Amino acid sequence: MSLIVQKFGGSSVGDAEGIKRVAKRIVESRKRGDDVVVVVSAMGDTTDELLDLAHQVVPSLPTGGRELDMLLTAGERISMALLAMSIKAQGAEAVSFTGSQAGMLTDDRHGAARIVSVTPGRVRDALDKGQIAIVQGFAGFNKVTGDITTLGRGGSDTSAVALAAALRADVCEIYTDVDGVFSADPRVIPRARRIPRVTSEEMLELAAGGAKVLHIRSVEYARRHGVTLHVRSSFTNDEGTIVYDPERAGSQMEEPMIVGVAHDLSEAKVTVVGTPDVPGTAARIFTIVAETGANIDMIVQNVSEAATGRTDISFTLPKEEAGGVLDALESHREAVGFEQLHYDDQIGKLALVGAGMRTNAGVSARLFKALSDADINIEMISTSEIRISVVTRADQLIDAVRVVHSAFELDADEEAVVHAGTGR
């Protein structure tokens, strides 16, 4: 008998029919004899509808905040209660738990709370009684203030992984609207191939590179706590993708050189032009940037022009964080001593990922040649041991993904089936 944590996203429980379908699936898992803990997101667009209501009431609503967490957690409360009801109506025992009841203890950063400990005593009691435990995704509880918190983006996935870790579950199944992790986004590369197994390290790079199927935070948590993830579609019975830690799994399997190509159109590039080429300049710039809370991705510094003693520093970051960063830099122009700021939101990022890169020479050469053959200009390059990222013009990005996907022989024989929508 195994202990399985199953997480269902908002698109899986979009309406009453979705709830019943998911409940049926859960009951089938239970009937196979496993202990089942379920983490559920808010139904379909509920979170957006609640946010919209909040903006109607307070047009200039600040993000985060105690009352916003109180509001948004109503969404998961509705879906978890309905799911428990549906499971009971289908003949199994179920009981729903709020984040607080499930012992999901966090700090007090409303809207982006960090898990400090997970004490799922009531969940375990429910399992001991043969019940299916349904846990509110996204929601936490701060013991000091006694207040409800939310985990922010990727929250429900993180709830599921944290529960799986605390309960020492055999696997954490993440049900979504795609059939697993693909070698590229099947919505833009129809011949993308499902990846049967991927290491958590590779998955982290894919998520950081823009793959939407798993949020980077939950993958990180899973890797740190040795939780095996199983990404599956809630609409099919396909095998999905296992995300595992090769060391813990004791795997002797030779890893494929490349697992996939991620892409991302959500970033912009900021260039700080004409900065003094002296020690401490980069530190000054990125201290100012860090104070805005922005998440910097790639950083590139040009070769200094000896004649002027000046250089340019470029970095990429999420578009919605650019305004604050530009304002902050502008207000420190004299202290930093730069000449100009350039802002470019027409960029795209491609990330080629594979643990086999470590032992295979020539991957970058093959990548650059494929792009060059397609007349696609590379504007920035950044690498890790198992990833190469390049920045291109936004309107060339999908072409870039296509030619790279082919160049590394990732194309499948058949086109993937894509379902609509994405969960949180």
Next chain:
Amino acid sequence: MSLIVQKFGGSSVGDAEGIKRVAKRIVESRKRGDDVVVVVSAMGDTTDELLDLAHQVVPSLPTGGRELDMLLTAGERISMALLAMSIKAQGAEAVSFTGSQAGMLTDDRHGAARIVSVTPGRVRDALDKGQIAIVQGFAGFNKVTGDITTLGRGGSDTSAVALAAALRADVCEIYTDVDGVFSADPRVIPRARRIPRVTSEEMLELAAGGAKVLHIRSVEYARRHGVTLHVRSSFTNDEGTIVYDPERAGSQMEEPMIVGVAHDLSEAKVTVVGTPDVPGTAARIFTIVAETGANIDMIVQNVSEAATGRTDISFTLPKEEAGGVLDALESHREAVGFEQLHYDDQIGKLALVGAGMRTNAGVSARLFKALSDADINIEMISTSEIRISVVTRADQLIDAVRVVHSAFELDADEEAVVHAGTGR
């Protein structure tokens, strides 16, 4: 400085505009220097929409239950969070509390929980900090199971009254969509008159007689704990109605003879025909009825027919409880020894209420004459010290209310203004 509890029903917070309007009102109260605790219902039709969703998922959904309470409390959670946000946006400090956080402790009867104690420590702390405390109406918490409960019908009013009692508030203001308590329902008697002051005893009789403005349970709770209620419209600044305890208030004021006429079309009449006229028959019948959980209202037993030694017993009860009662009686036909069961759902009930009845003879004669002059037949009569109730044909009830209202000179000079909708 006073401490005021204000309760706003669902119709007062039907949409974002309603929330903002109510928030403005609350902020104005706070600015007058009073400490303010607010209890709020779910927005508009939210509760019905959640129930509808539950029925889509489980068509044969049982009433009550842990998961249904989890589901329904999402409604009040949404409205209280939005209200707190709106108050803060309008420049005052506010913090929302769930039933559990506000110390609303109940037994574990899901869907119809009884309050066992109220320990509003966090509410008091918020007031001490100068904050407005927003409390989730309808919701409670059972300490033994650690589960969320709901108070059932009239729940939010009861939440408000219980908090007012625990906090020793100076007054509990119940904001609704009418301008107070009227001498008759202004929707059917346009010349109904607002009652400026009514004793809690009279209010109990009016509520029991079918007046919808306050739920009988909250009036009972207020009377037992000496809470003064103030029923007001959230749409106007009219004076509304004070519901008070004359003994506690030390009032020397002469009470008016009649305060109003309530009516009720929600009941049906059951007649047990040909029961043995021997001691114990009524006890047997009403023991069977009580076991179904039905709420019996009026009971009338005919004079026995000496020739047969048999008599008829009639009683009224809410229509939706009649099916279970008829089934229960039918299955005990032999044990009770009755001949037939009659069921009549075409009845109406009128209740004339006034504390002055105690010291005024001739009230019943005047009532019966008014009905007789209008050719309205009386089918049942029941009285208390301060109330006379009669049952008529359903289609004659509104006429009956009209002629009685006039006969006791309750008609106002002008027609009342009626707003749409009713809160919970």
